[in-house]
Amino acid sequence: MGELSRRDMLKAGGTLGAIGALSVATPAQARVWTWSPSGSVAGTGAGADPRWVWDEEADPLVASLIDHGAVPDVNRLLRTWTKNGQPLPAGLPADLRDFMERARQLPPWADRGKLATAVEFNDKRGIYLGVLYGFASGMMSTVIPKEARAVYYSKGGADMKDRISKTAKLGYDIGSRKAYDADGEMIVTCVKTRLVHAAVRHLLPKSPHWQRAADEEIPISQADMMVTWHSLPTTVMKNLTAWRVPIPAHESAAFLHSWQLAAHLLGIKDEYIPASWQEADSQARQVLDPVLAPTPEGVKLADILLNLGAAIDAGILSKRVLGAFTRFLLGDQIAGWLKISRYPFWDGILNTLWEPFIAVREGTLKTFPGTENVYWLFDELLRKIVLVYLSEARPISIEIPLTNNPDY
Secondary structure: OOOOOHHHHHHOOOOOOHHHHHHOOOHHHHOOOOOOHHHEOOOOOOOOOHHHOOOOOHHHHHHHHHHOOOHHHHHHHHOOOOOOOOOOOOOOOHHHHHHHHHHOOOOOOOOHHHHHHHHHHHHHHHHHHHHHHHHHHHHHHHHOHHHHHHHHHEHHHHOHHHHHHHHHHHHHHHOOOOOOOOOOOHHHHHHHHHHHHHHHHHHHHHOHHHHHHOOOOOOOOHHHHHHHHHHHHHHHHHHHHHOOOOOOHHHHHHHHHHHHHHHHHOOOOHHHOEOOHHHHHHHHHHHOHHHOOOOHHHHHHHHHHHOHHHHHOOOOOOHHHHHHHHHHHHOHHHHHHOOOOOOHHHHHHHHHHHHHHHHHHHOOOOOOOOOHHHHHHHHHHHHHHHHHHHOOOOOOOOOOOOOEOOOO
8 A cells, every 4th residue: 555544544543534634644645635725616625635535424324324224215215306306205314314405405606607508518519528428537437546446346346337327327417408407317316426425435345355456445535536526527628628629618617617516416525626627627637647547447347338339339339449439538558558459440530530520510620521431430429429328318226335246
């Protein structure tokens, strides 16, 4: 273990609280987290290193539900709670009901005007977002070591198609026209996911397989959640910018705002949520870029993702096309880590013709320099990937797990 572990800190006499944990860290460790809360949506904060902060509200509550055998009844009741404005079902434990009523509230800084603009942005850019959520973000998750291990050894790792469907629901819900409205589903999805994260924090440390592979004692810290967050909106916006997709400033800010609210509802403290794209890029350079690395678990997960298209291939989504697209989006180093082969035909046309294709779609270039067949293939590729990753409108139940991956 290259970093100070929670066990090490407890042995040193520190407390479990974030500030107490930092008090026993070495000066070098304490300086690792340097991003200032002044750049957050809160504008202020304690500045505690988020690696030692979890979810002090949800974690003990969900652990108690699991230990007292209440989860099956809770899951059964919560299956009926699907819309943001819907009352919580009768029969929930009082402490859980109180928590969820608090957790479902939008923060005072929520801006309905920006959310309306985000709808416009998602309507215009939805087809790009599906591709980027699936491959820039989805494949990046396999080279985020803590995330890859947590997914692989938790219950979700036993059924990756179901796990990916539930992850895709987040992307679908945030991009829907009613995302945060009373008849939308984004708030419900976030609150249920927050409960799942708390359950994983309670269960995963009991897995000997995860213990042997992990370099931490409690998964899904606030830092881990921000790493995942940056693999989504921050990474998406970087790619849209690299593709030279023309995005008005107010739409860019609105898209960010929709994801800032998602972070809040997922239980990330406001002092860690970047207030601007400039702050997001700054934070990502500290928490995301340095942690990317290969793991055996991540390589296996990537292979599963690359085979997802087989069910709806229709001659378009083969493993080689998706592999080439991953290399194009994430680069040679990450593709090498994931043991993705080179596919000269697809590598070549993506590197040469993707930007002109985007320019034609956006109306900034009148004539596509390739053949009509290649343009059609690109267009179909976009649509098919969106079908895989963002066509998850069918009922999906996000439920509190009771076990880890039974295969490990």
